[in-house]
Amino acid sequence: MDFAFNDEQRLFAETLRQYARSKLKPEYQTWDSGTPYPREKLRELASMGITGLRVPEAYGGAQASYVTAGIAAEELARGDYNTTLFLQLGAMCADIVARHGSEAIRQEWLPKLAGGERLLALGLTEPGAGSDAAAIKTSARREGDYYVIQGEKASITFAGSADGCILFARTSGAERGSRGISALLVPLDVPEVSRQVYRSAGEKLTRRGSLIFDGARVPADHLLGAEGTGLAQALGGFDYNRALIALACLGAAQESLDETVEYAKQRSTFGKPLAEREGVSFQIAEHLTLVAGARLLAYQCLALCDRGERHSKEGAMAKWLGPKVAVDAIHACIILHGWMGYSDELPYVQRLRDVIGLEIGDGTPEIMKGIIARETFGRSYMIYK
Numbered sequence: 001m002d003f004a005f006n007d008e009q010r011l012f013a014e015t016l017r018q019y020a021r022s023k024l025k026p027e028y029q030t031w032d033s034g035t036p037y038p039r040e041k042l043r044e045l046a047s048m049g050i051t052g053l054r055v056p057e058a059y060g061g062a063q064a065s066y067v068t069a070g071i072a073a074e075e076l077a078r079g080d081y082n083t084t085l086f087l088q089l090g091a092m093c094a095d096i097v098a099r100h101g102s103e104a105i106r107q108e109w110l111p112k113l114a115g116g117e118r119l120l121a122l123g124l125t126e127p128g129a130g131s132d133a134a135a136i137k138t139s140a141r142r143e144g145d146y147y148v149i150q151g152e153k154a155s156i157t158f159a160g161s162a163d164g165c166i167l168f169a170r171t172s173g174a175e176r177g178s179r180g181i182s183a184l185l186v187p188l189d190v191p192e193v194s195r196q197v198y199r200s201a202g203e204k205l206t207r208r209g210s211l212i213f214d215g216a217r218v219p220a221d222h223l224l225g226a227e228g229t230g231l232a233q234a235l236g237g238f239d240y241n242r243a244l245i246a247l248a249c250l251g252a253a254q255e256s257l258d259e260t261v262e263y264a265k266q267r268s269t270f271g272k273p274l275a276e277r278e279g280v281s282f283q284i285a286e287h288l289t290l291v292a293g294a295r296l297l298a299y300q301c302l303a304l305c306d307r308g309e310r311h312s313k314e315g316a317m318a319k320w321l322g323p324k325v326a327v328d329a330i331h332a333c334i335i336l337h338g339w340m341g342y343s344d345e346l347p348y349v350q351r352l353r354d355v356i357g358l359e360i361g362d363g364t365p366e367i368m369k370g371i372i373a374r375e376t377f378g379r380s381y382m383i384y385k
């Protein structure tokens with residue numbers, strides 16, 4: 001068992017940590033206003049290799065390992081947790097397009113995704129179907145050389161800013177269940193698509209919202225993979241993305257703890273620094289331990305994924321534990337900073353609001369425990385098959 005990153009990964013981590021602290025962190029709170037994230041900032045992330053991490057080299061990307069993507073999630077989150085969403089969606093969408101897109105679609109989208117010129121959203125959830133993804137109703141009806149899309153996708157990260165969406169829609173009736181769902185790459189700047197950005201409690205940089213399709217026509221060659229394979233494509237990506245989510249949450253938590261350690265050395269009460277009080281230092285010691293444990297679980301998932309081994313259980317464990325441990329740690333950092341912790345002058349309340357979003361997104365704690373139980377007891381016992 002080897003717990004060390006290789007030299008290239010270590011250098012990548014150091015470079016990103018420096019970039020996150022010097023460039024992203026000073027602006028983190030600025031984007032909490034919901035102002036659209038400028039495209040030149042996205043191109044800057046692209047120049048750091050973030051948007052092209054999972055794009056194949058032949059299309060201008062780095063084709064990096066999943067462990068390397070995990071390093072990027074963890075380090076970026078130290079500066080601006082929300083920028084990790086470009087990495088997460090970038091990786092999942094690039095993997096789907098590279099594996100299931102036609103050559104024309106790959107040529108059209110992958111180099112621009114890697115270069116930060118285009119942004120893709122992933123549209124699965126609907127107003128009436130989230131955890132139970134097989135219950136979606138949005139339809140893609142074949143008409144000659146086109147599919148015609150009708151329906152609403154809800155709670156979609158980047159709904160307000162994406163150029164296209166990997167859309168999961170029914171190409172056959174509900175009686176086919178998950179086998180009636182297909183994936184299509186749908187350009188969004190057409191009159192038959194409207195967008196509604198939510199007043200979200202956090203992750204405002206991502207302009208999460210609804211995408212409403214009212215008869216949008218998509219060329220038939222924009223189908224990704226065979227009809228009926230859409231949900232399997234999405235679920236394959238979710239398994240590793242759950243570890244990326246965990247590492248993003250844990251990166252934000254680790255930065256908060258590191259800052260709190262420094263604060264505890266400087267702030268004195270009753271004639272002594274807080275750091276000399278075991279009531280404070282033991283709390284920090286506990287959170288550091290839990291963050292370190294959850295982090296290892298997430299990297300274990302990504303290492304399994306890189307080796308081509310099954311990693312659904314580890315992904316679900318990481319996704320349940322990572323955000324939970326991060327929320328608890330950041331909450332403690334708020335309290336340990338006293339009244340200043342509970343102000344917008346410091347980043348902790350925003351970090352807490354931001355991290356809570358991905359306790360829900362990509363699968364709730366209940367659904368994660370359902371997957372862990374399914375992988376343990378066997379499929380026939382479980383609700384989430």
Ligand SMILES: Cc1cc2nc3c(=O)[nH]c(=O)nc-3n(C[C@H](O)[C@H](O)[C@H](O)COP(=O)(O)OP(=O)(O)OC[C@H]3O[C@@H](n4cnc5c(N)ncnc54)[C@H](O)[C@@H]3O)c2cc1C
Nearest residue numbers: 122123124125130131155156157357360361362363364366
């Ligand atoms: C920040 C954020 C970003 C998101 N980004 C995207 C995106 O980019 N694309 C996308 O498609 N979706 C996205 N989502 C949607 C997300 O995937 C769904 O919110 C999630 O899957 C849960 O679905 P739901 O909200 O409909 O809750 P529901 O499925 O209605 O569940 C409600 C509650 O009931 C619990 N529950 C449900 N079923 C069971 C059960 N069988 N047993 C026990 N408890 C159960 C759930 O855990 C939850 O607590 C995002 C959500 C958030 C918050």
